[in-house]
Amino acid sequence: MAWEFRKLGPGENVAVETQRDPFAAPKWAPPVWHMPEGLVLIVNAVRFLVRALVFLVRNIVPVSIAAGLGWLGYRFGWTVPVLVLALVAVVLGTWAAVDRPSFAGWVARPVRSWWRLVFIYRRDWQPVLVTAGLTKVHKGREYLPSLVRVRCGPTSDRVLVRMLKGQAPDAWEAVAVNLAHGFGASLVRVRNGDRPGRIWLEFVRRDALAEPIPALPVPNASDVDLSGLPVGRAEDGSPWRLRLLGTHVLIAGATGAGKGSVIWSTIRALLPLLLGGLVEVWAVDPKRMELSFGRALFERYGRYSDDPKGGMVDLLEAAAEDMNARAERFAGHTRSFTPSREFPFRVIVVDELAFLTAYCPERDLRKRAESALAVLTTQGRSVGYCVIGAQQDARKEVNNLRNLFPDRIALRLDEDDQVDMVLGDGARDRGALADQISSVPEVGAGVGFVRLETSPDPVRVRAAFVSDADIRAMVAYGLPDLDIEGAA
Incomplete structure (x- = not known):
């Protein structure tokens, strides 16, 4: 038992009896040290100066x-x-x-980047990250990821962030929607940074691909580069260049997504070399609709009605056989391919690829087509063969050869899980929202995401729209004496 004195008022004290556990462990408290007022002023002054x-x-x-x-x-x-x-x-x-481009690069964009860094991102950095759960508190101290740099483009901002130790980009991808709303952007994508521990946050302010792109001009033969054909525009405003030399391309998209725009923009970019004999296009057209307009431009053309017993499959097998003969000719002589009139670069365009691999009613034809496509996609890159396959259904059971296409394009898809089926695991989490592309043709046709062999990060692009009139003009451009209506 102990006594405790408590003060009730001026000059009044009272003794209160309290109970104390005799077996309780002693309680130790650190001594209270009161900092002198002068030292407090010095510390605050140093903080202000820093x-x-x-x-x-x-x-x-x-x-x-x-x-x-x-x-x-x-x-x-x-x-x-x-x-x-x-x-x-x-x-x-x-x-x-x-000189507007140089002015934008040296003055306008740096000034805008500084303005948005100070008045948009740095001002709201802490509250947005705290709300999104990207900060950590340890022993009463808050740890905040660092804002390193901001670069502004015409339609988006790229923000370089130094993450906390032990933090991974997955944590930022999971709260991308929170970050977009917090900083007033329509979309946020997470990209790998310039070094471990850093990431780029791409804040999209407005859609640069909302309006259709007219057909691009036919280039000069000297300007055609098979490692980068201009077929449209990327989201940052730069030309979208599609590589054909040394790769194969898979295009997946629902009906009306714009697969024809990608195919015809590619053929349009190849037109000068087609006329010069350095490039050949072999077309397989099960629908008999998409590629028939430019039939006169193709070296070989196969459609389902030509020979129901295997006209299209015969074309693929002929391509595989010629490819093997070319590989035998090149063996031991060269490791890199250069197009020539004797050995032109061959582009095998297969529209509705799933028809040959899954939907063809004859099982034997499906097996033959799949075998020929497997040979072309596994061995054709080094000897001047490129397969461009387009399909609507992205499921694996429809096309189990999709992993043989290094470069893939996902246009509008029906389901969110189809995005990863086409572009690879984690593509949707990195911003490839192909399932959210508008189904209105004027808005979403030709819009998609590209995943290249050299980079796991998807890039949003839009292919130029090549109309029927443009295709007829291409045929007339290459074959002026041809009856266009009869050829189509």
Whole structure:
């Protein structure tokens, strides 16, 4: 038993009897140390100076400009800085009018990047990340991922982030929607950074691919590059270049997704070499609709009605046989392929690939077609063969050869799990939302995501629209004496 004195009022104390457990362990408390007021002022002053120094370093350019203008105003009067600002505005305006690309690269984009860094991302960085659950608190101290750099493009911002130790990009992918709403973007994609521990956050401000792209001009023969044919535009505004040399391309998309736009834009980019005999297109057209308009441009053309017993399959087997003969000819002489008139680069275009691998009513034809396609896709890259296959159904049981296509394009798909079936595991989590592409042709036809062999990150693109009139003009361009209507 113990006694405790409690103060009730001025000059009044009372003794209160309290109970104490005689077997309880003693309680130890650290001594309370009161920091002197002078030391508190010194610590706060140091913190203020450090923050001011960090602010000056981060904003050295605008601070220097403001300081310079202020000194001119103090030394010579405020008319001088006003005249300097007017002169700078005239110079910048002239620069923008004469050479807009260089002005955007050296002035407009850096200024916009700084503005959005300071007033958009850095201002809301902590509350957004705390709400999204990307911060950690340990022993009362909050650990926050660092905002390193911001780069602004015409339609999107790329934000470089230094993650917390032990944090992985998966944690950011899981809260991409939270980040998009937090910073006022329509979409956020997570990309690998320049080094381990860093990631790029791609904030899409507006859709750069909302409007259809007209057919691209037919290039000059000297400008055709089989390792990068211009077929449309990427989301960042740069040309979308499709590689054919040394690869195969799989195009998957629902009905009306724009598979024909990709195919015909590719053929249009190849047109000068087609006419020069350096490239040949062998077309397989089960529907007898998509490729028939340009039949006169193809070296060989097979459709289901030509020979129900295997006209299209015969074409594929002939291509596989010729490829084997070419490989035997090149063996021991060369390891890289260069197109020539004797050995042209051959593009095997197969529309509705699933018909040959799954839907053909005759089992023997399916096996023959699948065997020929397997030979072409496994051995044809090094000897100048490229297979472009288009299909609607992305399921594995429909086409078990899809892993033999290094480069893949996912247009509008019906289900979210089909995205990973086409582009590979984790593609949808990295931003390839092919199942959310609009089904309205004017908005979503030709829009898709590309996964290249050299990079796991999908890129959003849109193929140019090649109309029937454009195809007829291509035929007339290459064969001016041909009866176009009869050829189609």
